Amino acid sequence: MSSEVLLDNPHEMGCTGMPHRKILMWTFLASDCMFFGSLISTYLVYRGHSTDHPLPEDIFDIPLTSTSSFVLLLSSWLMVLALSAIQKGKLWEFRLWTLGVAFFGSIFLGFQVYEFTHFIHAGLTLKQNLFGSTFFVLTGTHGCHVAIGVLWLMSLFFYSFIGGVTKERSLDVEIAGLYWHFVDIVWIVIFTAVYLLEYII
């Protein structure tokens, strides 16, 4: 947390010595952990219970999913660079990195749309079997989080042109960054639990 924000706006501070919004964001992320925990456990407990094809082994494309994982990691990297830039007052650098994060976030979404389309053509729908229901709900919810993150970052990008994003208000970017990194760590778990372990166990 940058000390500039605390000095600039003392009402941000609570009795904990930290900004209210930051505590609220971490509390939300903790609750989202429980939410995704329930979705991931639903996928895992119904794994292998499907009585109809297609199954994960029939349709998963590991090289494609690995590429999208690298893309999301790359966007996370650009997000910390964007925050670092705005905390130093480098507005143009912030805009560049933020645009990069939104771009790679959109690429990730594009991969997901392609994957979903491919799966539907292969016969996997929400109603086809337990695998389809649990897979689409889990990855679709994650995709919604990514889409919200992209919209949030783009709004910060445009907001910066009317003076809404400054060094003194870098907390706004930090909170958006926390959300974006959370989306990344959820994908880290999904990529391992849903895609990679499928080919091992």
Next chain:
Amino acid sequence: MSQHASDLDFEHDGHHQGDGHPSVLFYNIIAISLFVVTALEVGVLYPPLNEFSLYFKVLLLIVLSVGKFAIVVAFFMHLFFDAPLLTFLFAIGMVIGTGTVAILINVMPAPEHPLQPRGKPAHVEAEPPGAPPAEHSLLLERWRVS
């Protein structure tokens, strides 16, 4: 920045630029390490890593995944540099989330006779004509009937 973070800045001065924020170089090193770990994760599915035992591969994947998760949370989300209260808050969600996964997996066991994937695995030889159905086919049929 909290007192806790200030102490860390002092301790890891080599990675900071003196304004209380990790340097770009530090973030670059973290990002490269994340890319390497992801490549290792994918590499578990391909030779030579896929020739190791099942338990080793599962353990390796879990360790790599948890490591990546921890690195992003600690450094990209700055939890390592922030007040312990935030770590505590996030830990509550993590413990309940992972606890839910662990308990549900243990409560609901995997099916005994799962549906076989389409096509035959490469290592299964073709059955001669007129041979009795394979054991797994009989088990699958029995499971479907039941």
